[in-house]
Amino acid sequence: MNTKDLQKKQAAKAAIKYIQSDMVVGLGTGSTVAYFLDALAKSDRRIIGVTTSKVTSERCATLKIPIVDIDEVDHIDVTIDGADEVDTYLNGIKGGGAALLMEKIVAKNSRENIWIVDNSKVHDTLGAFPLPVEVIPYGSGQLLRQFADKGLFPKLRRSQVDNQPIITDAGHYIIDCHMTTINNPYALAEYFESQVGVVEHGLFLNICDRVIVGGETIQIQERQQNQMGIK
Numbered sequence: 001m002n003t004k005d006l007q008k009k010q011a012a013k014a015a016i017k018y019i020q021s022d023m024v025v026g027l028g029t030g031s032t033v034a035y036f037l038d039a040l041a042k043s044d045r046r047i048i049g050v051t052t053s054k055v056t057s058e059r060c061a062t063l064k065i066p067i068v069d070i071d072e073v074d075h076i077d078v079t080i081d082g083a084d085e086v087d088t089y090l091n092g093i094k095g096g097g098a099a100l101l102m103e104k105i106v107a108k109n110s111r112e113n114i115w116i117v118d119n120s121k122v123h124d125t126l127g128a129f130p131l132p133v134e135v136i137p138y139g140s141g142q143l144l145r146q147f148a149d150k151g152l153f154p155k156l157r158r159s160q161v162d163n164q165p166i167i168t169d170a171g172h173y174i175i176d177c178h179m180t181t182i183n184n185p186y187a188l189a190e191y192f193e194s195q196v197g198v199v200e201h202g203l204f205l206n207i208c209d210r211v212i213v214g215g216e217t218i219q220i221q222e223r224q225q226n227q228m229g230i231k
């Protein structure tokens with residue numbers, strides 16, 4: 001196992017201590033969450049899961065972790081998810097696995113959000129990871145032009161198998177914006193939220209409460225209130 005995977009697994013295992021039996025737990029998506037699901041299945045915690053993608057639902061079925069639809073619960077106690085990048089304010093970029101829409105819906109309906117990451121994902125400023133933006137297929141070519149005009153270096157995400165556009169679980173496309181640095185994530189989020197055809201963007205701002213970073217020593221960072229993360 002390489003260092004990144006080892007750290008993902010360490011962070012995933014460390015997250016188990018925030019889970020108690022009978023909790024409603026939001027279950028994110030990705031390779032780090034896969035390690036968390038394995039650890040959860042092996043633990044003595046008996047939870048009810050709310051998933052964020054078909055792939056996570058399928059893994060829960062294999063591991064016999066019970067899940068319900070998000071609309072069947074009146075609250076979600078805590079959500080455990082991965083992230084593609086996290087800054088010092090615990091703002092982050094998500095959606096590398098195209099699950100950002102459901103991940104954000106589950107996160108916004110959770111009392112607490114905990115991210116599990118390897119330490120290569122922690123940066124002072126966001127932007128090293130291309131920012132995923134989920135869009136309606138109709139008119140997506142126009143959005144690509146607008147994003148390019150705004151200097152966001154957009155690229156439609158395509159399958160490496162057949163070069164066709166990736167389709168999300170909700171039937172949308174993903175445009176990845178290769179900006180390298182995002183100086184004001186709040187202004188950028190507002191821009192995307194004002195564009196017709198944009199369903200959701202991968203900037204998760206003021207959402208994460210705690211990040212668990214894998215490593216020889218597990219690091220746990222908690223979000224400080226009233227810190228905006230604008231450089």
Ligand SMILES: O=C[C@H](O)[C@H](O)[C@H](O)COP(=O)(O)O
Binds near residue numbers: 083093096098
């Ligand atoms: O769409 C996918 C999610 O936002 C993932 O949580 C994110 O891409 C991190 O994935 P991984 O744990 O595989 O690095």
